[in-house]
Amino acid sequence: MLFEIEVNGKTIKAKRGDTLLMALQRNGIKVPTLCHIKDLLPSGACRMCVVEVEGRQGLIPACSHPVEEWMKVHTHSPRVIKARKTNTELLLSNHPDDCLYCERNGNCELQKLAEDLNVRERRFYGKKNKYKTDPSSASLLRDPAKCILCGRCIRVCEEIQKITALDFIGRGNKTQVGPAFNKGMNLSSCINCGQCVMVCPTGALAEKQYPAKLQDALHNPSVKTVIQCSPTLSVTLAEEFGLRAGKDLEGVMFAALRKLGFDYVFDTSFAADLLITEQASEFYNRLQTGKSLPMFSSCCPAWIKYIEQSYPEMLDNVSACKSPQQMLGALITHHFAPQQGISVDDIYSVSAMPCIAKKFESQREQMTHKGITDVDLVLTTRELARLIRLNGIDIEQVEPELSDQPYQSRSSAGKMLAVSGGLTEAMIRTLHHLITGKDTNQLKIQELRSNKDRKEYFVKIGAFKLGFAVVNGIGNIEALLTEIKKGRNDIHYIEVMACEGGCVGGGGQPIHPENDNVRARAKSIYELDEKESNRFAHQNASLLEVYKSFLQNPGSETSLNHLFTSYEEREVMR
Amino acid sequence: MQVALDEIINRYKAGSRESLLPLLQDIQVEYGYLNEEAILKVGKHIKLPSSKVYGIATFYDQFRFVQKGKFHIKVCRGTSCHMHGSLSLLKEVERVLHLKEGQTTRDGRFSLEAVSCMGACGSAPVLNVNGYFKTAVTIPDIAQIIDFYRNLI
Amino acid sequence: MDEKQFLIEKVLATKADLNIQEVADYMSLIRHDTVNIPIIYIGSGTCGKVAGANETLQAINRYLNEKNILSEIVQVGCIGLCSFEPLVDIQLPGKARISFRNITHDLVEPLFDDIFNSEVPYESVLGQFSNKRHNRWENVPLLNELPFFKLQHRIVLANCGISNPDSVSDYIARGGYQTYLKCIRNYTGEKICNIVDQSGLRGRGGGGYPTGQKWMVAHNSVSDQKYLICNAAESDPGAFMDRAVIEGDPHLLLEGIAIAAYAIGATTAYIYVMDEYSQAYFMLNQAIIQLKEYGFVGYNIFDSGVDFKITLVRGPGAFVCGEETALINSIEGKRGMPRPKPPFPAIQGLFGKPTVINNVETLANIPFILRHGPQRFNEIGIPEARGTKVFAISGKAMITGLVEVPMGTKIKDIIFRIAGGVKDGKDFKAVQIGGPSGSCLPVSKLDLPVGYESLWNEGAIIGSGGMIVMDENTCMVDIAKFFMNFLQKESCGKCIPCREGTRRIHEILESITRRPTGESGFEVLERFKGIMQLTDLAEVIRDTSLCGLGQTAPNPLMSAMKWFREEFEEHVFDRKCRAGVCKELRLFYIDVDKCIGCVACLRKCPVNAIVGQPRQPHFIIEEKCIGCGICFDVCKFVAVKLK
């Protein structure tokens, strides 16, 4: 039902049941917000979105107030602007003056607000709360001093991810945000998905960074620096340079990495193909024995931590395959290095990922070999972009190049790991070949391409009637696990991605609070698949070569040795 | 004999968030404060993550995370008591015991808390030691009161 | 037939005939209207206990045992005379009940010696109750003719300090629960909502929202479950009327709750009472057990088909939990942070169901309204505010305690006629009404009648009814600072203006009560800058805060600045506190004529601000002095003086 309201002297249409904010946004009227998260119930905490409604005594928060008929609204009257400005100044009066040194400098909602509201002098002096940063997590860095208590991280972690690692602690102006007992994040139930980082308007939550180590390695001639890039990166890096969301920069990215000084540049999509091949074979084995089904995917480290801490009794069901990052890391140390005659000690292996959980993954005990990690450093998309800018590389002028051998080629199946449901589609392609010996011609599985919380797909392959489930966002896993515990048995393979939309929506991706770029990124991946000549992991030429020369066949002794891993129950503060 | 933690917890229905605060209150009555174990166990019982339990407990004045002193001194900081000089009383207790509001002395004998109005405004300023009220307290009284309890043990 | 059976069958049953002489006599016995043995009443509310009622009670027991006197002791709630606690009343057979004040344990023996010899210790007597059936004591004033009681009109407090709060039969014998039964037997919920609306009752918890209308909204919202919540949080410093009602007459409140719940169609009620109020909690718990025994809670109450259940919740302490949505969160086991409104609780409240939240005093008025009809209630008070209001008087008043007056009574009359004015012969300066959301009114505003709009128009509110009397020794800047400190501590921290604004205001006020010595140019500037911001800041906090706490947080400051501007200016410009409260602003000097040079002060001064030779007059170096006042305290010769 539409009706009319008056905003800033003009009549606009509004829909019954909408909040005032929705009505304004729909009509292109911008009102600043700090605590609002689209699609979640409003909390009304920050008061930035206040507007003046005639006949009302105080100002009204647009984000939480329903739009009512015949409202007369002023969104930018002097009174409103003064209120917003004063509240921003109040926030700043308890905020470190750290912009120049801040992770979010230039992409900070608070900074932007202060700028937009023309804050030009410090009006309020007073005590600032003092906090220590929490560096305990391998993935996340918390700096409570920069926190403005908007509560977005808490709500995303609780309501979307359903992990609830964070909450407000204390009351009033002594409130802070932190995990149980305000201890280190490493002891908490945090699964390192980084979704809180994505919604934090300030630099209070950020990825953990180790830039100095990398700089040293890059400039140390005796160290061979190797970098691998996640399948996702090529379609998300562009945004960091102000280019269209979803624009594919694959070759440009490889070239830029060489300019940065990396000695070898690899594409993790190659390892994605490897993962698909190995996992399909592992799955086929399980299907034949009927053991440990349904099988869970294992490439999302956030999901792995989750099941280790919450459902350790189901660990046998998780595929034992390492993630592509770690597979390639292992290949680099155990295949590439010997092949090139480089000592493992001289290799500095870096990966660029859409994900902050990968930082944690690379430090897992199971991912080391005699105390040496397979991947030394994990960069996020954002960090990589920063590195490129730091080195003065103008991405728009770079000519595309190919990645390095022996892992040069990839299929578009590997690329599909970037999106939720993509892994399953890719798996089915290879599985079909494994079971029937033939390639399927039904390549596009529409059921797995929606942005639903859970996607299910049933298909008959050869003699097997199979059920596939895709869990899109970790918050949706519990419901499925409960169904399975209750005896549901028509599902055989379950793909779990902790981030909504899959890794294109990962916690290391470019932060754009106002734009919904995840879809554009996914679309780009699917388009790429349409155009690709090789759409099957098991047909990847380089991969076949590696099998021939090193791994023999999926599930071989060498594979098990380097590409498979194990899990263990994890004690955390739940 | 102290009632075992599990026994207190099992008085309440599992999974009911409504029982969170009463449960924490019961535990605090029994043990004098809340520790990590209690929070984790309560969380498990009512199926609430410990971050939430902790976050909720720290919101309320009532819950403590350090043991109270053997003698727990509450100084009223309500309006009427303030007008009758309760701030100086508080400062005096802090001075005599060498501690700050909210702390417990190292020997575990005294702890100090400032509360807002104990409902005895007519007899301001008031102070309360382990439930016993002292009314119309003056600064010199403080040292005497503390000495009295010091000599009790 | 035991008491319970008798009351149920002869008084509460559908066909009960209250006019039978047997019933009337029995009830009069339960009420102690007529007594066969001496009855001793002792005020045992928290306030009485604080003043030593427990010790007095022990002394009484000891006395009665030693002397072998057959008698009954009744522990009553508080009658509202805090400064006269412990209060002991004695009712000898045939004689009127007589009240004695400040009976500490050591006074029990002389008092009882006298009274059992029919002699009156006039120095302790307060007054006697009027009762036609008994002989009066000679030369003892009637209680209800004392100025303290004379101007009061007691509806809510009618039985506080008089009846036995432990006893449901006493309550029933005074007509209790018959109104509730009348309601569930004869009235629809809608009718009750209408009656309450017609009575003109408005919420006593601070907001003043018309109670009948609030109920009607909840009554009209369709839901499988609805809730009634009694807000007994009362965390406002300086208010203690709700506690007194609960401790003095718990069944009055419970009957009000039961009627309210029935009216809106709720079968479950919650009472949210601060855990600090241990005695109130205990009394309520016990009273609810009695209700179960009598069958007032449970299923199909007195065959009416009505179900009803009451749950007691102990609030774990946070002022903001008095705010209704915060309170709801707290009951649900969450952090007590207010929710945005709308949706209003009457539509979507506790567990998402329609919920009415009412203050204790509001609900305690309900039995009266339904017993006597809306008209009787509507005749009391003024048009904008009907009925009575209980005020808790504290601070520097001559008599501190609880008074209940008709709405519309002048503030002046409450302070000067009922509470006897300011104590110790000091001059009146201000009265703070409405707690941390309220404001300070000066002498010129004492003619205001208490009510909602009447005070609102002057930027004041009744709030929950705290009235703090301030004398000339009170510093208004200090009071404003005190409230801002309270609020910045109690702010839940959810929204920016309240969380950050209150603390900044508090800091600004701190800065103007801070010692000027050593203040650098920058600090002076910062201080002035701060002061310039105050009004601006207050406006934004008021305009944008989420809940009532923040929206009213600037009130104590703004009202003090409005009415006592010169005191603020003195602090800012002259760096002077006329009341001598702001310690750091005090300036001391040594009177050379009085000083004998004993060096006591010189030795004690923590900053060596005193100079002088032994046996010569000493001097204070003003620039060094931090105003701690130690020299003032140690000088035995009264030579140190305040400038």
Ligand SMILES: Cc1cc2nc3c(=O)[nH]c(=O)nc-3n(C[C@H](O)[C@H](O)[C@H](O)COP(=O)(O)O)c2cc1C
């Ligand atoms: C910060 C704050 C504290 C409050 N504290 C109380 C309180 O202690 N007791 C109370 O009855 N109402 C309190 N209120 C008012 C309640 O929110 C609510 O309006 C009241 O309980 C409604 O009851 P009534 O309609 O009977 O007045 C408070 C409001 C605010 C904003």
Ligand code: SF4
């Ligand atoms: S969080 Fe934003 S405002 Fe704060 S220091 Fe960083 S960039 Fe500046």
Ligand code: SF4
């Ligand atoms: S913006 Fe201002 S503060 Fe920042 S670097 Fe430039 S001059 Fe310095």
Ligand code: SF4
């Ligand atoms: S990284 Fe994920 S799990 Fe950890 S706190 Fe953030 S949102 Fe929660």
Ligand code: SF4
């Ligand atoms: S950490 Fe960031 S998202 Fe979380 S409350 Fe603070 S500012 Fe908001």
Ligand code: SF4
């Ligand atoms: S879904 Fe992808 S980006 Fe998100 S945590 Fe898992 S691996 Fe990382």
Ligand code: SF4
């Ligand atoms: S106004 Fe204050 S108490 Fe109310 S929600 Fe905001 S911060 Fe909390």
Ligand code: SF4
């Ligand atoms: S007031 Fe204190 S600082 Fe000043 S002179 Fe006296 S003792 Fe010294």
Ligand code: SF4
């Ligand atoms: S204590 Fe009094 S008399 Fe003694 S030196 Fe000081 S001012 Fe003089």
Ligand code: FES
């Ligand atoms: S966006 Fe509306 S209150 Fe924060």
Ligand code: FES
């Ligand atoms: S102000 Fe101290 S008891 Fe009320």
Ligand code: FES
């Ligand atoms: S006498 Fe009871 S409140 Fe003071």
